[in-house]
Structures are given as structure tokens and as C-alpha cells.
Amino acid sequence: MEFRIINYKNSQRTGVITTSRGVIHTPAFMIVGTQGTVKAMSPDELKEIGAEIILCNTYHLYLRPGHEIIGRLGGLHSFINWNFPILTDSGGFQVFSLSSLRNITEQGVEFRSHLDGSLHFISPEKSMEIQLTLASDIAMAFDECTPYPADYEYVLKSSSLTNDWAKRCKAFHEKNNIQNQALFGIIQGGMYKDLRMMCLNELTSIGFDGYAIGGLSVGESKEEMYEIIEYIGNKMPFESPRYLMGVGDLRDVLKAVENGFDMFDCVMPTRNARNGTLFTSTGKISIKRTEYKDDPNPLDSECGCYTCRNYSRAYLRHLFLAREILSMRLNTIHNLYFYLNFFRNMREAAEIGRFRDFKNHWEGILEQDS
Amino acid sequence: MEFRIINYKNSQRTGVITTSRGVIHTPAFMIVGTQGTVKAMSPDELKEIGAEIILCNTYHLYLRPGHEIIGRLGGLHSFINWNFPILTDSGGFQVFSLSSLRNITEQGVEFRSHLDGSLHFISPEKSMEIQLTLASDIAMAFDECTPYPADYEYVLKSSSLTNDWAKRCKAFHEKNNIQNQALFGIIQGGMYKDLRMMCLNELTSIGFDGYAIGGLSVGESKEEMYEIIEYIGNKMPFESPRYLMGVGDLRDVLKAVENGFDMFDCVMPTRNARNGTLFTSTGKISIKRTEYKDDPNPLDSECGCYTCRNYSRAYLRHLFLAREILSMRLNTIHNLYFYLNFFRNMREAAEIGRFRDFKNHWEGILEQDS
Numbered sequence: 001m002e003f004r005i006i007n008y009k010n011s012q013r014t015g016v017i018t019t020s021r022g023v024i025h026t027p028a029f030m031i032v033g034t035q036g037t038v039k040a041m042s043p044d045e046l047k048e049i050g051a052e053i054i055l056c057n058t059y060h061l062y063l064r065p066g067h068e069i070i071g072r073l074g075g076l077h078s079f080i081n082w083n084f085p086i087l088t089d090s091g092g093f094q095v096f097s098l099s100s101l102r103n104i105t106e107q108g109v110e111f112r113s114h115l116d117g118s119l120h121f122i123s124p125e126k127s128m129e130i131q132l133t134l135a136s137d138i139a140m141a142f143d144e145c146t147p148y149p150a151d152y153e154y155v156l157k158s159s160s161l162t163n164d165w166a167k168r169c170k171a172f173h174e175k176n177n178i179q180n181q182a183l184f185g186i187i188q189g190g191m192y193k194d195l196r197m198m199c200l201n202e203l204t205s206i207g208f209d210g211y212a213i214g215g216l217s218v219g220e221s222k223e224e225m226y227e228i229i230e231y232i233g234n235k236m237p238f239e240s241p242r243y244l245m246g247v248g249d250l251r252d253v254l255k256a257v258e259n260g261f262d263m264f265d266c267v268m269p270t271r272n273a274r275n276g277t278l279f280t281s282t283g284k285i286s287i288k289r290t291e292y293k294d295d296p297n298p299l300d301s302e303c304g305c306y307t308c309r310n311y312s313r314a315y316l317r318h319l320f321l322a323r324e325i326l327s328m329r330l331n332t333i334h335n336l337y338f339y340l341n342f343f344r345n346m347r348e349a350a351e352i353g354r355f356r357d358f359k360n361h362w363e364g365i366l367e368q369d370s
Numbered sequence: 371m372e373f374r375i376i377n378y379k380n381s382q383r384t385g386v387i388t389t390s391r392g393v394i395h396t397p398a399f400m401i402v403g404t405q406g407t408v409k410a411m412s413p414d415e416l417k418e419i420g421a422e423i424i425l426c427n428t429y430h431l432y433l434r435p436g437h438e439i440i441g442r443l444g445g446l447h448s449f450i451n452w453n454f455p456i457l458t459d460s461g462g463f464q465v466f467s468l469s470s471l472r473n474i475t476e477q478g479v480e481f482r483s484h485l486d487g488s489l490h491f492i493s494p495e496k497s498m499e500i501q502l503t504l505a506s507d508i509a510m511a512f513d514e515c516t517p518y519p520a521d522y523e524y525v526l527k528s529s530s531l532t533n534d535w536a537k538r539c540k541a542f543h544e545k546n547n548i549q550n551q552a553l554f555g556i557i558q559g560g561m562y563k564d565l566r567m568m569c570l571n572e573l574t575s576i577g578f579d580g581y582a583i584g585g586l587s588v589g590e591s592k593e594e595m596y597e598i599i600e601y602i603g604n605k606m607p608f609e610s611p612r613y614l615m616g617v618g619d620l621r622d623v624l625k626a627v628e629n630g631f632d633m634f635d636c637v638m639p640t641r642n643a644r645n646g647t648l649f650t651s652t653g654k655i656s657i658k659r660t661e662y663k664d665d666p667n668p669l670d671s672e673c674g675c676y677t678c679r680n681y682s683r684a685y686l687r688h689l690f691l692a693r694e695i696l697s698m699r700l701n702t703i704h705n706l707y708f709y710l711n712f713f714r715n716m717r718e719a720a721e722i723g724r725f726r727d728f729k730n731h732w733e734g735i736l737e738q739d740s
Contacts, residue, residue: 040695065688069664073684081680294439310451314443318435325410
């Protein structure tokens with residue numbers, strides 16, 4: 001993996017990550033494909049809307065169908081028929097948010113599957129082994145996602161454990177990485193700036209291909225989130241990609257890009273699509289509203305997606321009310337196209353020195369949605 | 371609409387129906403798109419697998435979103451983005467199978483919507499008005515689908531009503547058909563050959579563009595169904611398309627094609643797909659079975675569909691168990707491709723005088739599934 005910064009101005013930057021499976025233009029939005037499929041989408045449709053990278057979940061794929069099966073079938077790319085970059089998360093977040101009976105020791109985490117209650121143990125080494133078997137392009141170090149709220153003592157202890165695990169991840173990964181997989185470290189530290197800084201220092205001294213901020217967008221206020229983003233963004237290594245995990249609200253994205261972040265992921269566009277909430281150039285709309293019942297216009301007359309080129313709001317409303325699968329498909333295509341287009345326009349604006357205009361324009365629109 | 375017979379041998383025939391929106395090769399399988407969408411499919415995917423005609427349900431579209439809305443938006447083709455032929459059923463079957471509180475009079479049927487309990491009245495004229503507003507290429511006369519079992523007296527009365535309604539449908543349709551919509555009559559008569567014959571005679575004396583057999587595949591035995599198919603098929607007008615409604619089990623199709631039928635519709639391939647039951651050149655398979663958990667092979671190595679070209683049984687099993695939308699999509703593409711391919715091969719076999727070989731071959735395979 002190689003990262004090249006193309007444009008840099010007032011902390012904000014654009015760049016290109018090059019992997020053996022393709023390039024990723026940054027700031028990048030990574031579409032979430034939890035179980036080895038982006039809900040309602042085919043790989044061809046992802047390519048068509050310009051997706052350059054997707055994110056798959058280690059925890060889910062480990063439990064079902066099992067990483068070994070995927071490994072035997074040639075790895076995740078071949079299994080899911082997506083030949084472009086894939087980032088896998090570490091499994092940490094889901095172990096802590098989805099499973100029950102978590103027993104955390106220095107060694108790792110024992111937990112019960114949310115699917116069938118079966119008992120499992122994931123250590124930093126195991127997470128690396130799973131991700132190497134999945135053969136993703138970018139793996140994430142195994143971490144404990146610090147809950148919110150949490151007192152200083154707890155966060156200190158948890159973050160220190162994450163840092164120890166990061167070291168073990170790096171050691172195991174270095175020894176077993178035969179396929180040029182990149183490995184990113186995750187900076188925890190909760191809402192405490194000095195702990196964030198401690199984590200950052202420890203991780204950079206270990207040395208990773210990229211650095212992520214975990215433990216944000218977990219219930220804290222926007223003010224708290226923004227304080228951490230503003231504090232940490234530009235202290236992270238300049239020459240490596242900076243990934244803000246799980247953040248996808250576009251106002252948060254604008255704030256983070258302004259502070260030097262390069263990568264994002266979020267289920268917001270896909271989940272909202274299935275619930276009938278659609279992003280447009282003038283703000284969000286709920287497609288079930290009566291006012292659209294015989295509206296012949298596309299969702300967004302400024303949008304060039306397959307849905308907007310071919311279907312009326314009236315038909316989309318009908319499909320949604322009739323709970324048809326095509327409703328989820330067309331809505332997802334639209335929302336993902338919107339997101340990728342937003343990021344594309346943001347990069348272009350930045351490259352001609354107009355990021356601030358772009359941000360002001362969108363903050364005006366997004367304000368109305370909140 | 372024009373119907374031309376290309377090949378005729380031992381009752382069995384192949385032909386071409388030409389409409390202003392495209393041709394339909396017969397024997398034809400019409401894919402069911404109840405609510406104005408074929409479940410899990412996009413119109414582009416339907417084109418790609420070679421679909422020439424789809425069937426939409428008058429009852430459903432009348433209730434939601436309402437035919438008037440569809441009419442205002444330019445008709446059903448434009449509304450659903452499918453510019454090839456559409457056949458609409460009469461609404462009769464669903465009025466009798468889905469709604470509650472049916473009050474049948476000579477005038478028509480009063481019923482309550484299965485969606486919200488609201489009260490509605492559909493007469494033969496109303497059914498024609500709805501279908502003309504939807505602007506389908508082929509409309510069906512409004513009928514009472516005779517239940518099974520039913521005694522002679524009931525069937526006589528019910529069939530006679532259907533015949534009266536057929537006359538009124540024809541009269542209304544003739545007066546208001548400004549768009550070259552074809553109209554098919556429906557032959558009822560239950561399991562009574564003389565009543566089937568009575569209906570056939572009455573309908574041909576009214577005169578329709580095509581003739582359908584209704585009231586089969588409603589719970590009767592295969593023997594009873596085949597008796598009617600064998601009895602009536604070749605008595606139906608030679609020069610018009612013969613449509614066997616709601617029949618799609620491939621053994622029944624083979625029997626009906628042997629007896630001169632040209633058109634079929636059934637939810638079987640789409641519904642089975644969503645339930646994980648898939649048709650292959652060697653018989654049906656249930657994708658959830660453990661034996662497929664690391665099977666790298668396509669569903670059917672002889673199949674050329676998108677699913678078989680790109681995905682393993684192991685991945686399809688995973689998607690099914692994970693209840694992913696892509697599971698329903700890929701399975702539906704495969705089953706519909708299989709059905710259309712079956713019909714294509716059947717036509718080709720017939721045209722080179724090998725229909726009997728084709729039938730014997732498939733009966734051997736289908737036997738194992740039953």
C-alpha cells in the first residue's frame with residue numbers, strides 16, 4: 001500500500017492510496033458490507049457508482065460462514081466477487097457491541113456469538129490470523145472500543161490494553177503477512193486528550209501503514225467529538241492515511257476533513273435507504289410522504305444515478321409502501337451514489353482551493369435536516 | 371397484437387406474438403410482477419435474462435398505488451420502467467383469493483381490501499377501465515375463478531356469470547380501447563368438460579384476441595388438471611394464443627405444451643428463489659444444505675446466468691443463511707434464467723421436431739423432485 005498526498009491546504013488534504021487491487025482517492029467514503037455483501041447491492045452496481053473500497057466485518061465473517069471457508073475458497077475478494085480493495089475491521093467493535101458474556105483478559109476476549117450463543121475467543125493474534133485468511137487489503141489492529149461515558153481510570157486501562165494488543169498485532173502480522181496486506185493501528189483514549197495523545201505516541205512508535213481514530217460516534221455530543229477531531233487530526237502522522245472509524249454524518253465528515261482526515265465508513269447511507277430516508281442536493285427526504293404519491297420527478301433532479309435517471313418519486317413511494325425489494329435496491333443505489341458524489345465533489349473543491357465554499361454550502365443544507 | 375404460428379406438430383406448436391412493444395416467442399413463460407415489480411429484479415436484469423413479457427396484477431395496482439395515479443404518470447410501462455409487453459390479469463382471481471367480504475352480484479363484486487379493509491366494487495366494466503388506464507398490452511376479461519372443489523350446479527352458475535361478464539368486458543373494451551390493447555377471454559368450467567366446452571363456445575362467439583384457461587392449479591389433482599388440459603387444449607381456436615393461467619410446474623407446462631398451449635405464468639421460480647430452492651439441469655436443490663458450505667462450484671455448471679458465472683454455492687448458501695437481500699437477487703436471477711432457458715430450449719427442440727425427446731428428458735429429471 002502506498003499513500004500519496006496530492007493537495008494540502010490549511011490542514012485539509014486530498015490524496016491517493018494505491019493498493020495492488022486499485023486506487024482509493026481520499027478523502028474516501030468506504031461503503032459497509034458487513035456480511036460480505038453491501039446490503040441490497042451487487043458488486044457490479046458498486047463499481048458502476050464508482051465505489052473504490054468496501055469494508056467487511058471480521059466478527060461477522062468469522063462467525064458465519066467462517067474465515068476458514070472463505071480462505072479455502074480463495075479469500076474474501078473471490079468469495080464475494082469484488083476485486084477492488086477491501087478493508088476489514090478488527091472484530092473488536094462487534095465483540096463489544098453485539099456479543100454477550102464478554103470476558104476480557106490481557107490475552108484477548110472470550111464472548112458468546114450473537115447468532116447461536118456459542119463460545120469464542122479472539123486474541124490480537126487471532127484477529128490477525130482471521131484477517132490474513134480473509135486476505136483483505138487493509139487490516140485493522142484488534143482493539144477495545146472504549147464505551148461512552150467512561151471515567152479516566154477505565155479509559156487509561158482500556159487504552160493501554162489496546163496499545164499492548166496493537167504491538168502484538170503488529171508482531172504477528174509482520175511474521176505472517178505473505179500477501180502485502182496493510183495494517184492500520186487504532187487510537188483509542190475516549191474523550192481524554194492526553195490519553196488520545198498517549199495512544200497516538202505508542203502506536204506511531206510501533207509503526208503502522210495507517211492510523212485510525214476509534215471510539216467516536218458512540219454516544220458523545222457533537223461538541224465532544226469535534227474537540228477530539230480538532231485536537232488529534234493534525235497530530236497524526238502526516239504521511240499516512242488517517243481513518244475516522246464509524247463516522248459518516250456529513251457534517252462530521254466535513255469537520256474531520258477540515259482537520260486532516262482521509263477515510264470514513266458508515267452504515268448511514270445504506271441503512272437510511274432501506275428505511276426510505278434519501279439524501280438529495282437540497283436535504284433529506286422521506287419517500288413515504290403523501291406529497292410524493294403522484295410526483296413524476298426523480299428523487300433529485302441534480303442526481304445522475306440509475307434511480308434518478310429512471311424512476312419517479314411516485315414509483316419509489318409505491319415500492320416502499322409495498323415493501324418491495326426493488327425499493328431497497330433503488331434507494332440504496334441513490335444514497336450511495338449521493339455519498340460517493342459528495343466525496344468526489346469535496347475532493348474536487350479541495351483541489352481547486354474551494355473546500356471552504358463546499359463546506360459552507362453543505363452545512364447550510366445539512367443544518368435543515370438536523 | 372398479431373399471432374403467427376411458426377411450427378405445428380402433433381398438437382404442439384411454436385409461434386410469435388407481435389405487439390407494438392415487442393415480440394413474444396411462444397410457448398412463453400410470463401414472469402410475475404404483482405405490484406409493478408418482479409420481486410428482487412430490476413427491469414434491466416429482466417431484459418438481460420431475455421424476458422419478453424411480464425404479468426402485473428390489476429387488483430394489487432388498483433388498490434395501491436391506484437390505477438389513476440399510474441395513468442397520470444403515463445401508464446404502467448412508464449411507471450415501472452419496463453418498455454416491453456405487459457399482460458394484466460383481470461383482478462378476478464385476487465378479489466376471490468385475497469379480499470374479504472365478497473358480495474357477488476350480476477353487476478360485479480363488492481369486497482374489502484386486504485390492505486386496509488376499505489370497501490371496493492369491481493365490475494367487468496371497471497376491470498376494463500382499470501386495465502385500459504394501466505395501458506397494458508394484453509388485458510384479461512373479468513372472471514370468477516371457480517373454486518375447487520365445486521359442484522356442477524355452482525360451476526354452471528359461476529361460469530355462466532363469467533361468460534356474461536366476458537360479453538360486457540368485450541363491449542366496454544371495444545368502445546374505449548384507443549391504444550390497441552389486446553383482450554383475452556377466460557374459459558372457466560371447473561372440472562366439468564361440458565361446462566368447459568360451453569364456456570369455450572360462448573367466448574369464441576364473443577370473439578377475443580386470445581383465450582385463457584382459468585381455474586386450474588387451484589388444488590385439484592394432477593390427473594384432473596391433465597384431463598382438462600388434454601380435453602380442451604386443441605379445441606381452443608387454432609389461430610389465437612392459448613394461455614394456461616397460473617400454471618408453472620414444469621411437468622404441467624410440458625403436458626400443456628404437448629396439448630397446444632402457448633402461454634404460462636407462475637410465481638414458482640421467483641418464490642422458490644426467495645426460499646432458497648433453486649432449479650438446475652439435474653433437478654431442484656435447497657441452497658441452505660450443509661453440503662454446500664464450502665462448495666466452490668456454481669449452482670449449475672451448465673447454466674450461463676450472472677449468478678452461475680460469478681458465485682459459488684458456498685457464497686449463495688452464506689447469503690441465504692445471513693438473510694441478505696443479495697441472496698434473493700442472485701437466486702431469482704438464476705431461477706428466472708433457468709425458466710426462460712427451459713422455454714427457449716423447448717421451442718428450439720419443437721422446431722427441429724424433438725419436442726418429445728425434450729419432454730422425456732425433463733420428465734426424468736423432474737420426477738426425482740416430486
